[in-house]
Amino acid sequence: MSVGLRIFFWSFLIGVSIMCGAVFDEISYRLVRPLVAWRAALVASVLMTLIFAPFVYLWSRAMAVLGGTLDPQMPSIALNVLVPTLTVYSVIHVVRPHLRAPEAAAAAPEEEPLPRLFDRLEVSQATVYRLSANDHLTDVATDRGLEQIRMRFADAVGEMAPMPGCHVHRSHWVPLDAVDAVQRRGGKLMVKLVNGDELPVSRTYRPRLEEARPDLF
Numbered sequence: 070m071s072v073g074l075r076i077f078f079w080s081f082l083i084g085v086s087i088m089c090g091a092v093f094d095e096i097s098y099r100l101v102r103p104l105v106a107w108r109a110a111l112v113a114s115v116l117m118t119l120i121f122a123p124f125v126y127l128w129s130r131a132m133a134v135l136g137g138t139l140d141p142q143m144p145s146i147a148l149n150v151l152v153p154t155l156t157v158y159s160v161i162h163v164v165r166p167h168l169r170a171p172e173a174a175a176a177a178p179e180e181e182p183l184p185r186l187f188d189r190l191e192v193s194q195a196t197v198y199r200l201s202a203n204d205h206l207t208d209v210a211t212d213r214g215l216e217q218i219r220m221r222f223a224d225a226v227g228e229m230a231p232m233p234g235c236h237v238h239r240s241h242w243v244p245l246d247a248v249d250a251v252q253r254r255g256g257k258l259m260v261k262l263v264n265g266d267e268l269p270v271s272r273t274y275r276p277r278l279e280e281a282r283p284d285l286f
Contacts, residue, residue: 078132082125089121094158110158117154122147186228189218197232198247198264200225202240210266235281236274243268248278251285260285 090113097113125146186209187193195211202208202222209216209225218225226234226242234244237260250261251270258270260278270278279286 074132078128082128085124086121089117089124090154090157093117093120094161097158110155110161113158114151114155118147118151121154122150125150181231184229184232186218186225189220189228190216197229197244198262199244199266199268200229200242201268210262210264212264233281235277237268237270237278238274239271241268245281248282248285251278 093113093116094109096116097109100109100112122143126143129146183193184197186197187195190209190211192211192213195213198210198212200207200209200222203217205219205221206217207220207222207225209218222240222242226236229242229244232244233246234242236242243260243262247262247264248260249263252259252261252267254267258275259267260270261267
């Protein structure tokens with residue numbers, strides 16, 4: 070077989086093998102799903118051998134007619150297709166996911182733990198809008214309503230870490246993202262929360278709120 074004919078033979082064969090490989094890989098994925106990786110590799114390899122190996126045989130025979138010296142044998146062609154494709158698909162479906170899993174785990178951001186106070190609420194996944202002192206109790210306003218917890222206000226605020234928030238008054242603490250606006254009512258500065266509650270802002274705690282939420286002023 071001449072050099073030019075050999076280049077044409079292998080170039081065409083490689084191009085067809087790439088297209089068939091992609092098609093059979095997609096078919097195997099849809100047939101067995103990615104939950105059983107080794108089965109996907111096996112199905113794709115069998116499809117490649119059953120369909121692509123006969124094509125290689127016929128293509129080799131055609132090249133022989135055009136002047137090539139190929140004398141293809143179907144069993145050897147099938148084996149030469151099965152072994153490489155099984156190796157490639159095994160790497161794609163079985164080996165590569167295990168190699169990439171540690172990288173994905175390392176890249177995944179760590180979720181911040183919920184504040185300890187949430188364990189005291191009836192619904193631990195509730196959205197907290199404010200904490201307010203109420204004698205020996207602490208009122209907790211959430212999207213599920215108002216709850217009262219039997220603990221000191223200062224202790225309740227301490228258990229809201231690491232949620233960002235600040236005091237607006239000695240009796241009121243709010244998460245920063247719960248503050249919707251700052252308003253004046255009768256000469257007094259008030260914060261309006263996203264749930265509609267309004268709380269007074271004392272002179273002592275106003276600088277802390279201005280520093281934490283300068284967009285409100």
